Amino acid sequence: MLRVLIGIIILALVIYIGVLIYQYRVRRQLNALRETQATLQNVPLKTDLESARELSLTGHSLEQFQQLEQIYQDLTDNNFHQIDELLGSIETDVKGFNVVKTQENLTRVNQLIDQAAAEIDQVQEGLTGLKQVDQKHHQAVTDLEKEYQDLRKTLLAKNFSFGPSIDGLEEMLASLENDFDHFAKLTNAGDHEKAEDVLNQLQQDTNRLEQLIEEIPALYKDLATEYPDQLEEIQTGYQQLSEQNYHFGTVDIMGEVAEIQKQIDENLNTLRDLRTDDARVVNDQIEAGIDHLYDVMETxxxxxxxxxxxxxxxxxxxxxxxxxxxxxxxxxxxxxxxxxxxxxxxxxxxxxxxxxxxxxxxxxxxxxxxxxxxxxxxxxxxxxxxxxxxxxxxxxxxxxxxxxxxxxADEERQARKTLRNFDFKMHAIKRGIENLNLPGLPKAYLDYFFMVSDEVDRLADDMNQVQINMEDITKQLIMIQSDLDTLEEKSNDLMDSALLSEQLIQYANRYRASHEDVAKASQQALAEFDHDYDYAKSLETIAMVLDQVEPGSYNRLETEYYKQKDRENPIQKELKDSPEEK
Missing domain, CATH: 1.20.58 (Methane Monooxygenase Hydroxylase; Chain G, domain 1)
Known part of the structure; x- marks a missing residue:
């Protein structure tokens, strides 16, 4: 029982201490909220409103001011009053144990204070905006008034620089001055919203007028003096050149001068209408046309x-x-x-x-x-x-x-000389083969010999025509030279095979009685020599058997043959006697 009692006492102490701590925290929040409220209430909104009221606002600006004034009135009459009541209620409730109600009231007070701060900012910003616009518009009245006075002086002092544009510029300035008067009235009346719209248009139109005043003199000077002077110079030059018998082809100098003059007159009207962009384009065209005429005459x-x-x-x-x-x-x-x-x-x-x-x-x-x-x-x-x-x-x-x-002609002479050499070579080869006194010649050799012979004869016929085709003759010469070289090679091979075969058959006679294979090979070689006219085959047949009986005999006899041939070759002897060799 004692323990329960002690527990209850301890719990009561804890709750009491917790309540004290909670009350302490709430009182601190109350103090902070009262300080914030005091700060907000000390903002000099009333003074600012009275100052803004002196601006003599009208129209939408006045409506905007009245809305700000109403917000301020609500703050002082309602918002701050509610905050005071809630703070008093919280201070009373915190002494008791109504924690929930106290917390709800704290939340509500914070919301009201935040709302008050936001509304105060809104009023301050609105009043500042109204004052700035008022200052801006009054300054604009001063600036624009001076600017229009300066523009008026410029137009009066330099009206000759603007040519036909002067009337349009003055009308534009007069219109701007009328709009300016309207703007000044709206500004003085405090209707700054409408004044702002007028000011924006005034600034755009004023910028356009200043741009025109800057651009037109140069454009007008070209049209009024520069281009006419150049056209006059071109006309004078044209007259002088014409007197000196100069002509300009299809270019009609005077016609183009008249056309350019027409462009100048039309562009002055464009400039009168203040269409400077269009006038600048035409000026460029006029300048190009004048340059063209100068170029034509200079050419x-x-x-x-x-x-x-x-x-x-x-x-x-x-x-x-x-x-x-x-x-x-x-x-x-x-x-x-x-x-x-x-x-x-x-x-x-x-x-x-x-x-x-x-x-x-x-x-x-x-x-x-x-x-x-x-x-x-x-x-x-x-x-x-x-x-x-x-x-x-x-x-x-x-x-x-x-x-x-x-x-x-030189090609023909050389071709005839070459033809004579071809003919001589053919006869030399023929005589060299005939001097061998062979029993006959292989058909393949004879066919090739007669083919080359026919080629030489055909060349001779072509060379004897009334009209000679030297291109064709040259082709034949090249072909015959190649074929004749081949024929000479074939003839030498034939002679070598025949003479070597004869020597080896004679040399083999010493072995015929003692070697049956030599006797048989000799008989076969003779048949290939005398009846087949296959001298290369005959040489191969007898050489093979001799090397078996007497190794190295064929190489020795062949070497001796070629040594002797270099001294007694009948074909080479005939060729050395040719006109070409001599």
């Missing part, structure tokens, strides 16, 4: 001395190319009687002659224009440049053709 002035300097040179160039062409065509006509010209040389020379005639016609027409004083020198200079290029290419082509046919 003719520059071209004339060059044309006069080129006249004799061009005439000499044409005459030289014509003489070269005539000489070439005469040479082709002469060569055409003896040679086939199969690279269109004659046709090309004829076409080049036609081109030269056209060039000469163009040159003569230009000379006539100069004589008649109707020449456009820039066009003639272009002709001269083109003719010079064409003549250079024509002479280059004519030189190529001439070089291509110049060696035909």
């Amino acid at each position: 003719e002035l520059t071209a004339r001395p060059k044309v006069e300097e080129n006249l004799d040179r061009t005439a000499q160039f044409i005459a030289h190319a014509q003489n070269q062409n005539q000489t070439l065509r005469n040479e082709l006509d002469r060569l055409g009687q003896n040679y086939t010209l199969d690279h269109q040389e004659v046709e090309t020379a004829r076409e080049l002659n036609n081109q030269l005639k056209q060039i000469h016609t163009t040159y003569q027409d230009d000379i006539q224009d100069i004589t008649d004083k109707t020449a456009t020198y820039s066009m003639i200079l272009t002709h001269q440049t083109q003719l010079s290029d064409q003549l250079g290419k024509i002479e280059e082509k004519q030189t190529q053709i001439n070089e291509g046919v110049a060696g035909l």
